[in-house]
Amino acid sequence: MKRKTSRKKLQGKLKESKEWIKNNRNKDIHMIMDRFKRSLVGYYNYYCITDNTQSVHHFRNKIQYLLFKWLNRRSQRKSFTWDKFNLFLHKYPLPSPRVKVNIYDLRKKIGYIL
Known part of the structure; x- marks a missing residue:
């Protein structure tokens, strides 16, 4: 059985990130990038298990797109191509993202313990 991030959870986290960057796009770029780095590391720590890497990569790509979109709205001219x-x-x-927990290794370890 393959594991995958719930669509509802993924959309909720993306919506939260969108709202944050929408409200804080005029802040210092170091602060914005630091916040997204911490957010991504936390997301990876929770959701990066063996079969979920495709969903996690999708989330990272969406975050990159949000950054591109909202950082381009910092001025009237486009800042970025x-x-x-x-x-x-x-x-x-x-x-x-890197796999934090390999669920198949856990099964082997539990099998040896039992």
């Missing part, structure tokens, strides 16, 4: 935004992400990288 996708190329410039990728350079920006190279300077302020978002953490990459």
